[in-house]
Amino acid sequence: MSERSPSLKIEAAVEIYFDPAFDLWPTLGAIPGGHISLSGDLTDEQIGSVIHASLHWFYYDDEQQPAATVEEYLGRVTNREAEGTAVIVWGGPAFTDTVAGITMMPGCCVALDERDEVYGFLAGRSEFACLGHSPDTGLEMDADQILITQHDDEGLVLATLECPRDQLDAALAVMESDIDAFLAALPAWATRHVPTHAAELSKAVAEGLRISESSEKP
Numbered sequence: 001m002s003e004r005s006p007s008l009k010i011e012a013a014v015e016i017y018f019d020p021a022f023d024l025w026p027t028l029g030a031i032p033g034g035h036i037s038l039s040g041d042l043t044d045e046q047i048g049s050v051i052h053a054s055l056h057w058f059y060y061d062d063e064q065q066p067a068a069t070v071e072e073y074l075g076r077v078t079n080r081e082a083e084g085t086a087v088i089v090w091g092g093p094a095f096t097d098t099v100a101g102i103t104m105m106p107g108c109c110v111a112l113d114e115r116d117e118v119y120g121f122l123a124g125r126s127e128f129a130c131l132g133h134s135p136d137t138g139l140e141m142d143a144d145q146i147l148i149t150q151h152d153d154e155g156l157v158l159a160t161l162e163c164p165r166d167q168l169d170a171a172l173a174v175m176e177s178d179i180d181a182f183l184a185a186l187p188a189w190a191t192r193h194v195p196t197h198a199a200e201l202s203k204a205v206a207e208g209l210r211i212s213e214s215s216e217k218p
Contacts, residue, residue: 008163010171011037012115012179012209013094013106017053024070025193027052035091035105038209040181047189050182051201054089054208074197077204087208092131093118093175095148095161102159104150107132112179116211118172122165141165179209 013035020029027048036046036053052059058076059067067073080086092106093115110132121129121139129139135158137150146168148161183206190198 007098008161008167008171009096009098010168010175011094011096012091012112012175012182013037014050014053014089014091014112015106016049017056019052019056019059021066022052022059024067024073025051035094037094037178038182039178040185042182042185044189044193047182047185048193051186051189051205054087054205055201057085057088070194070197074194074201078197078200080204087204089113089205089208092137093172095137097161100161102161104135104137104148104159104161107136108134112209113211115175119211122169183209 014037016028016034016036019027025048026045028045036042036050038050042050055073055077058080059073061067061076067076077087089112090110091112092110094103094105096103114131117126117129117131118139120126121141127140131137131139133153135150135152137148140147140149144165146163146165148163150158150160152158183202186202186205187198190201194201
């Protein structure tokens with residue numbers, strides 16, 4: 001199933017939180033599972049779903065009761081630093097060979113800020129990069145070729161992609177540009193739908209997408 005990929009695309013895919021009763025701002029509604037790829041061209045409903053997926057930990061109190069108002073929900077988000085909690089955006093890089101039609105979606109227990117694993121690998125700080133599980137995606141390098149492999153829980157290879165290092169660098173740069181475009185669109189969305197909390201909402205979502213300053217991008 002291995003193919004040398006002449007056309008690699010990488011998207012920042014956010015795992016959407018399934019919450020059919022949520023109505024504090026526009027979302028996609030009762031759509032279970034799935035991912036949304038970040039860009040500057042998302043609809044209000046898509047952006048709203050990404051935000052709720054990013055912040056839903058704060059939507060519930062210790063008794064798992066949902067916030068009744070936007071003020072209660074985002075008030076909990078504002079208090080996150082005092083409570084020692086952080087914003088986690090579940091998802092990760094989605095790798096697609098647009099010619100072979102192969103796509104590797106993020107697995108479980110991986111967050112978008114963990115894409116710095118890929119940059120650490122490319123900078124030579126580790127020999128490989130691992131991104132989540134069930135399925136798990138890993139990157140290895142052989143000379144200037146990158147091998148991206150996805151396995152199931154039994155270790156069976158589900159798919160592989162191979163591309164030159166410079167192609168991976170270019171695809172990662174596009175992904176980062178898409179994340180920046182999403183973040184640039186976020187304040188206007190927040191001003192339309194949660195005007196009294198626009199600044200802190202935008203800041204919180206950006207926090208969950210930020211990678212460490214020490215990470216070296218191509």
